[in-house]
Amino acid sequence: MATRSGAVLAGGAVSAVKFTVAALAFTAAYAGLSAYGTANSAPAPATGATLSARETPVTAEPAAQALAAGTVTVGALPTEPGCVKTFVARTILVNPDAGRTVSYSWKLARWSPSARTWRTYLVDHSGFAGARETAEWEATISGNPGWYRVELAAEGAKTIKSDRFRVSC
Structure with missing residues (x-):
């Protein structure tokens, strides 16, 4: 009986470790996406320029x-x-x-x-x-x-x- 409860305890410890690793990975991914969203939310500078173009094909030189x-x-x-x-x-x-x-x-x-x-x-x-x-x-x-x-x-x-x-x- 002692070996059976020891196996259950070991299995539970492995599950707890897996859960902890998954939680840490999720937290890191969430923090990374939050930082990415914050970095992209900065307003663009308010400047202007007048541009026009004549389209030209790609050349070798x-x-x-x-x-x-x-x-x-x-x-x-x-x-x-x-x-x-x-x-x-x-x-x-x-x-x-x-x-x-x-x-x-x-x-x-x-x-x-x-x-x-x-x-x-x-x-x-x-x-x-x-x-x-x-x-x-x-x-x-x-x-x-x-x-x-x-x-x-x-x-x-x-x-x-x-x-x-x-x-x-």
Whole structure:
């Protein structure tokens, strides 16, 4: 009889340990999600810029393209081994009020055939102070072929969208 109650006690201790580990994992996940939600809830800075664009196709040599205010160019860098592709988006931003800071964001969007909509793949935020800025952003896509486009947005201005381009392995 003593061995049977000892086995039940040992089984109960194992269950208690499993329950404690599960509770700690749940608490850690909840704390992580709470911190993530808090970090994403910060309001965006209130700045504005006037942007316009002429859509251009992806080219093999981004450095050879001439930049001008109101245009966005997307070029592919030399391919890396495997299915890793790096693209460079460039534009010249003009600040209508050179005394204020302009905040802007780049977004790489991927076409979702099932949802039939563009979905955010990568995002980057930046800004500058002054009258003009040559903005450049490198986005790397690894092992995810499909249709993509680059979007540039500044608060108070229309979002600029590039032509779509295909990434294949």
